Amino acid sequence: MNLRQIEYAVTVAETENFTRAAQACHTVQSALSHQIARLEDELGAPLFERSSRRVRLTPAGRAFLPAARQLLHDAQRVRDEVAAASGQIRGTLAVSLISALTAPDVVALLDRFHGRHPRVDVRLTSGMSEAMLADVREHRADVAFVGLWSGEEITGLNTLLLCDEALVALLPPDHPLATRSQLDLQALAAERWVDYRAGSSARRQTDEAFSAAGYDRHVHFEIDHLGLLERIVRRGLAVGMVPAGLAAGLPGLAAVPVRDAPTRRVYCVWARQPTPAAQAFIELVAEAAKEA
Structure with missing residues (x-):
């Protein structure tokens, strides 16, 4: 599990669409889908119900989402805190x-x-x-x-x-x-x-x-x-x-x-x-x- 996979999954959850999520993450859909599949394999549960019209969170996905957002927030906070310690406020x-x-x-x-x-x-x-x-x-x-x-x-x-x-x-x-x-x-x-x-x-x-x-x-x-x-x-x-x-x-x-x-x-x-x-x-x- 890595931060990129988590970011991809959170973006899919927010857009409810793999194509729009790939565009938002500046990657191709096949790469995003592959990384999310690897993440689901590691977690041992599917995160999304996929259909031709819409993507929905599974019960496991709904449990995953708040913790995933917190992880991304904390990771960005680490970067921003280090920059602030050097006198730079960014993010x-x-x-x-x-x-x-x-x-x-x-x-x-x-x-x-x-x-x-x-x-x-x-x-x-x-x-x-x-x-x-x-x-x-x-x-x-x-x-x-x-x-x-x-x-x-x-x-x-x-x-x-x-x-x-x-x-x-x-x-x-x-x-x-x-x-x-x-x-x-x-x-x-x-x-x-x-x-x-x-x-x-x-x-x-x-x-x-x-x-x-x-x-x-x-x-x-x-x-x-x-x-x-x-x-x-x-x-x-x-x-x-x-x-x-x-x-x-x-x-x-x-x-x-x-x-x-x-x-x-x-x-x-x-x-x-x-x-x-x-x-x-x-x-x-x-x-x-x-x-x-």
């Missing part, structure tokens, strides 16, 4: 953030980071908080900026609380409630709603608030990105809730404070043992948090 920095992030300015932080550490390969993605937490735990991301409802705990990761944000009602300008100086959940309960997917942390912020207040509401549109929420509200199809700081950047829509509004907590999260590149970036985030 990769994978950062994820929610689309509704209002602060800090992650792009500005990455620009500052690149100026200090130009040898680090920076990658940036966006997504839902719960998926990004899993990515950090499983070493698919180094650092994530997530928004959680106030009753949710984060386990197994380092955290830096950046802010607590109250949500405001987001309404089309011609909505009957748009001219109010303040609303409450009772006034909003009967409206058609656009919100994030059921079960997501972003959705629980509003679900828990309405449940605690004793009001039912109906979510007609489920989305996973702020841009779609904005478009639905602009068309007058539904009302939504967004952080107050974010609503300020949506001209033409009415943002009305809500007396008993839910809140979200915004965190920066990272692994218990960050890479040198991740540690350097986290220090920048902490600096920005103190300046805010």
Whole structure:
């Protein structure tokens, strides 16, 4: 068993395709397939169920994958730690953030980071908080900026609380409630709603608030990105809730404070043992948090 075989197997698991995995690993498919076959022989169990359309993990493959990712992470960490001891921070920095992030300015932080550490390969993605937490735990991301409802705990990761944000009602300008100086959940309960997917942390912020207040509401549109929420509200199809700081950047829509509004907590999260590149970036985030 060697690191190259493990890398090939992890890439196949992530792409669910031998051809795409070979391309991602910059090798030919026959060589990748041969190395994975050797790895399976050594492990004494098949890792993948192969079909003409898709590749799926076997039970043995599902047991293999977390440990394999950890091995690859640890091997890269050894290289990066040795380089850092010589005064060079290099490797990769994978950062994820929610689309509704209002602060800090992650792009500005990455620009500052690149100026200090130009040898680090920076990658940036966006997504839902719960998926990004899993990515950090499983070493698919180094650092994530997530928004959680106030009753949710984060386990197994380092955290830096950046802010607590109250949500405001987001309404089309011609909505009957748009001219109010303040609303409450009772006034909003009967409206058609656009919100994030059921079960997501972003959705629980509003679900828990309405449940605690004793009001039912109906979510007609489920989305996973702020841009779609904005478009639905602009068309007058539904009302939504967004952080107050974010609503300020949506001209033409009415943002009305809500007396008993839910809140979200915004965190920066990272692994218990960050890479040198991740540690350097986290220090920048902490600096920005103190300046805010």
